[in-house]
Amino acid sequence: xxxxxxxxDEAETRARWGAFAWTxxxxxxxxxxxxxxxxxxxxxxxxxLLDLAQRQVGAETQTQGWLPVPVMEYIGRQLDMPYMRVxxxxxxxxxxxxxxxxxxxxxxxxxxxxxxxxxxxxxxACKNKGLVKGATTPDGLFTLxxxxxxxxxxxxxxVQINDDNYEDLTYDSMSAVLETLSAGGQPKIGPQIDRQxxxxxxxxxxxxxxxxxxHDYRGDWA
Amino acid sequence: xxxxxxxxxxxxxxAGATVLQACELAGKEIPRFCYHERLSIAGNCRMCLVxxxxxxxxxxxxxxxxxxxxxxxxxxxxxxxxAREGVMEFLLINHPLDCPICDQGGECDLQDQSVAYGxxxxxxxxxxxxxxxxxxxxxxxxxxxRCIQCTxxxxxxxxxxxxPEIGAIYRGENMQITTYLEHAAKSELSGNxxxxxxxxxxxxxxxxxxxRPWELKKTHAIDVMDAVGTNIRLDSRGRQVLRxxxxxxxxxxxxxxxxxxxxxxxxxxxxxxxKPYVRKDGKLVPATWAEAFAAIAAVQHGGSVAAxxxxxxxxxxxxxxxxxxxxxGGTMLEGRQTGLAYDVSSLSSVVFNTPLADLETAxxxxxxxxNLRWEAPLVNTRLRKAIKKGxxxxxxxxxxxxxxxxxxxxxxxxxxxxxxxxxxxxxxxxARPAVIVGGGVLAKDGAHGDTLALVETLGLIKDGWNGYNxxxxxxxxxxxxxxxxxxxxxxxxxxxxxxxxxxxxxxDEVDYAAFExxxxxxxxxxxxxxxxxxxxxxxxxxxxxxxxxxxxxxxRVQRGEKAVFAPGDAREDWSILRALSDVMGATLPFDSFEQxxxxxxxxxxxLGIEGLADYGWSIPKLPTGATGELASPIxxxxxxxxxxxxxxxxxxxSAELVHGVEFAEAAE
Numbered sequence: 001x002x003x004x005x006x007x008x009d010e011a012e013t014r015a016r017w018g019a020f021a022w023t024x025x026x027x028x029x030x031x032x033x034x035x036x037x038x039x040x041x042x043x044x045x046x047x048x049l050l051d052l053a054q055r056q057v058g059a060e061t062q063t064q065g066w067l068p069v070p071v072m073e074y075i076g077r078q079l080d081m082p083y084m085r086v087x088x089x090x091x092x093x094x095x096x097x098x099x100x101x102x103x104x105x106x107x108x109x110x111x112x113x114x115x116x117x118x119x120x121x122x123x124x125a126c127k128n129k130g131l132v133k134g135a136t137t138p139d140g141l142f143t144l145x146x147x148x149x150x151x152x153x154x155x156x157x158x159v160q161i162n163d164d165n166y167e168d169l170t171y172d173s174m175s176a177v178l179e180t181l182s183a184g185g186q187p188k189i190g191p192q193i194d195r196q197x198x199x200x201x202x203x204x205x206x207x208x209x210x211x212x213x214x215h216d217y218r219g220d221w222a
Numbered sequence: 223x224x225x226x227x228x229x230x231x232x233x234x235x236x237a238g239a240t241v242l243q244a245c246e247l248a249g250k251e252i253p254r255f256c257y258h259e260r261l262s263i264a265g266n267c268r269m270c271l272v273x274x275x276x277x278x279x280x281x282x283x284x285x286x287x288x289x290x291x292x293x294x295x296x297x298x299x300x301x302x303x304x305a306r307e308g309v310m311e312f313l314l315i316n317h318p319l320d321c322p323i324c325d326q327g328g329e330c331d332l333q334d335q336s337v338a339y340g341x342x343x344x345x346x347x348x349x350x351x352x353x354x355x356x357x358x359x360x361x362x363x364x365x366x367x368r369c370i371q372c373t374x375x376x377x378x379x380x381x382x383x384x385x386p387e388i389g390a391i392y393r394g395e396n397m398q399i400t401t402y403l404e405h406a407a408k409s410e411l412s413g414n415x416x417x418x419x420x421x422x423x424x425x426x427x428x429x430x431x432x433x434r435p436w437e438l439k440k441t442h443a444i445d446v447m448d449a450v451g452t453n454i455r456l457d458s459r460g461r462q463v464l465r466x467x468x469x470x471x472x473x474x475x476x477x478x479x480x481x482x483x484x485x486x487x488x489x490x491x492x493x494x495x496x497k498p499y500v501r502k503d504g505k506l507v508p509a510t511w512a513e514a515f516a517a518i519a520a521v522q523h524g525g526s527v528a529a530x531x532x533x534x535x536x537x538x539x540x541x542x543x544x545x546x547x548x549x550x551g552g553t554m555l556e557g558r559q560t561g562l563a564y565d566v567s568s569l570s571s572v573v574f575n576t577p578l579a580d581l582e583t584a585x586x587x588x589x590x591x592x593n594l595r596w597e598a599p600l601v602n603t604r605l606r607k608a609i610k611k612g613x614x615x616x617x618x619x620x621x622x623x624x625x626x627x628x629x630x631x632x633x634x635x636x637x638x639x640x641x642x643x644x645x646x647x648x649x650x651x652x653a654r655p656a657v658i659v660g661g662g663v664l665a666k667d668g669a670h671g672d673t674l675a676l677v678e679t680l681g682l683i684k685d686g687w688n689g690y691n692x693x694x695x696x697x698x699x700x701x702x703x704x705x706x707x708x709x710x711x712x713x714x715x716x717x718x719x720x721x722x723x724x725x726x727x728x729x730d731e732v733d734y735a736a737f738e739x740x741x742x743x744x745x746x747x748x749x750x751x752x753x754x755x756x757x758x759x760x761x762x763x764x765x766x767x768x769x770x771x772x773x774x775x776x777x778r779v780q781r782g783e784k785a786v787f788a789p790g791d792a793r794e795d796w797s798i799l800r801a802l803s804d805v806m807g808a809t810l811p812f813d814s815f816e817q818x819x820x821x822x823x824x825x826x827x828x829l830g831i832e833g834l835a836d837y838g839w840s841i842p843k844l845p846t847g848a849t850g851e852l853a854s855p856i857x858x859x860x861x862x863x864x865x866x867x868x869x870x871x872x873x874x875x876s877a878e879l880v881h882g883v884e885f886a887e888a889a890e
Contacts, residue, residue, distance in 0.1 A: 010403060069403065082386035084402040091391040 017068035066097035101143035117156035125174035241284035256372035257285035281305040326422030359406030369423035375415040384625025441785035446697035451774030456785035489869030495761035496790025527552025528721035532728030533696035536770025549808040557702030563712025570837040575688035586652035591619035591852030592660020635848035638672035656689035671844030701773035748864035761792035
């Protein structure tokens with residue numbers, strides 16, 4: 001657990017976040033989420049509510065958001081759930097941040113397929129831009145985390161930044177993505193090479209005639 | 223009744239039993255870590271694997287598998303042996319090899335089972351995991367690297383203690399058991415997780431590095447911290463009791479004990495009275511037994527003698543005290559030290575009539591003026607069980623967090639006479655209704671009568687069921703009442719009679735200012751309030767240092783044994799009274815403890831039969847019409863008697879858990 005997030009000081013967190021409450025919009029959204037579950041099973045709403053809270057904290061702090069202890073307790077009270085049970089859920093899932101993160105949460109996949117396809121280069125690009133694993137850059141822009149498989153192995157290596165995936169990365173394209181982000185721009189989401197989602201590189205290799213119009217292949221089979 | 227075959231032996235098992243229970247019925251030992259009879263089934267340690275046909279051709283966790291008709295279970299096959307060895311090897315991967323410095327060593331499930339079912343050697347040569355220690359309060363010491371994540375402590379905290387503050391955070395290899403944000407677990411039952419822990423991850427903090435289990439002498443005793451009469455085992459070495467652990471008794475304490483029961487024992491070696499004292503010129507000075515006896519014999523009492531019994535006394539001591547007072551011509555005996563003066567003409571109206579085990583089946587319960595969690599924690603766990611089965615609880619009196627939902631009706635004794643419609647209706651429909659009357663009620667004029675009136679109006683008597691319960695919290699109370707330690711008018715009447723000679727038998731809660739003119743003889747074990755006020759102190763034995771008969775709140779007669787000798791010149795209380803009687807010229811008719819017990823049983827035959835005493839059932843005519851607020855008499859759970867006031871552990875619990883003082887963790 002050496003690279004586990006360092007949970008911020010409780011007293012400080014309580015002073016800053018003790019008065020947390022839903023915004024009007026999120027309160028309505030929370031009601032809607034809770035209503036999805038049958039009566040008596042409202043505690044099932046804990047995961048979407050934690051996500052909603054993390055997003056609200058993010059909006060308030062101009063970052064990707066995290067879950068301060070008083071915020072988890074706020075949700076625990078709303079769902080009539082022991083605080084410990086909320087805390088267990090929040091610590092179990094890696095997508096809930098237990099410590100503040102930067103505006104861009106750079107989650108680089110380091111699992112086998114990505115590693116074989118060059119995730120080390122992606123890490124090198126991050127390191128070169130001053131990103132350190134488990135830490136936020138001094139300008140508050142980037143937080144780097146190494147994560148396990150995010151399910152985009154066909155486009156390895158990949159990185160998830162906030163809610164978007166950037167795929168088929170190389171050292172250069174990863175550097176470019178980070179540069180664009182730090183300049184305030186929005187890089188192209190998805191594959192960084194000539195490729196549509198997980199379709200073959202450089203366009204289709206089969207059924208090429210189908211690209212422009214509906215083609216009847218039956219004649220070709222004879 | 224499914225019929226199953228265990229290792230070729232056919233047997234019937236009760237419906238709803240698990241495969242593990244079926245194997246146990248067949249006399250087979252199934253190793254386990256996470257499974258515990260009194261907790262929910264988790265099925266995560268995988269140690270209880272057995273082979274079951276029909277089913278998939280692989281070992282199955284027997285604790286979570288229901289026994290079904292026609293199952294063929296094997297616990298001795300090659301597959302099972304290999305499966306156990308495999309699970310054991312995995313469990314030991316991250317378990318440190320620190321048994322020589324582990325307090326659990328010698329009574330460790332992991333040790334025993336790895337010897338019995340393990341491979342003998344590990345093939346693992348990677349780095350082991352290490353986990354930081356967690357703070358769980360003044361009672362529980364943690365060494366979390368040893369944890370095998372059975373989650374027994376998590377389930378206990380949530381299900382039995384009702385304090386869901388322990389949990390498992392993170393996941394996979396990083397999973398850690400901790401209290402919420404590492405604050406102390408605010409439970410009066412937290413010590414039980416130490417017994418539940420199958421490894422040395424949770425051990426008792428006050429007992430850390432004190433002793434090895436095999437060097438301890440184990441004595442069966444009865445706890446005196448509250449009136450539940452928890453069955454305990456005192457583990458002692460030489461002349462010191464090192465720990466108290468609960469014994470299993472499903473009628474009384476199941477297998478739990480409160481923190482006060484477990485950890486008052488370090489108070490047994492502190493602030494002890496180990497020689498007689500006599501007050502000379504206003505100061506207590508050490509004396510010999512002969513001097514002390516002579517000082518008492520010199521008192522011209524003329525038959526004006528009284529005895530006040532403390533809360534921790536055994537029946538034998540009280541009987542010897544009573545015999546001495548009567549022999550000297552006195553009549554006044556009192557045990558209700560704090561001034562309670564309830565009517566005792568019918569003992570059935572001041573006893574917990576519902577047997578504790580039956581309380582679990584109650585369906586509507588009314589609590590009157592009681593903080594059950596502090597007055598009798600183990601009655602509270604029974605009530606929690608009843609509530610899990612759907613019982614409804616109403617409460618009159620100050621509001622407390624009892625770990626379950628109580629519908630509080632208000633803090634006004636006059637409510638007893640005019641209960642809200644909803645309550646009467648709920649009781650009307652109840653099959654097993656119960657009223658629990660706490661100490662706050664008995665202190666109020668008329669309230670006892672009001673609650674007795676409820677027997678009629680709420681229909682508390684059903685076939686084979688008596689739901690009228692008075693909750694005492696002094697271990698000596700029921701025994702004292704059976705022996706006649708109750709004077710009409712209570713202790714005020716005793717004080718008003720101005721006895722010339724007052725025997726205080728370990729009575730530390732009495733307001734001695736009211737006994738200004740009396741010559742006070744304190745027979746007891748701790749230098750507490752009673753000793754401070756005394757004119758002569760005769761050092762006696764605590765509950766660990768004498769055998770004795772105790773009667774718990776439901777009238778259950780139980781016997782404890784003597785674990786160690788009293789310190790210094792202190793003697794067993796009955797022998798002090800016997801020797802004193804000689805000097806005073808009123809020799810008592812017994813020369814040994816056995817004779818004393820026989821005399822006592824002759825006087826009160828019920829004390830001779832272990833088990834529930836029969837008080838009959840009759841309701842005395844009592845004044846009614848109480849008004850005003852009720853209050854629970856226990857102000858601090860951890861400091862209710864002289865022994866726990868002398869215990870540093872209890873003092874720390876009180877400061878930290880009741881008064882909220884923060885203790886920095888000692889630097890390692």
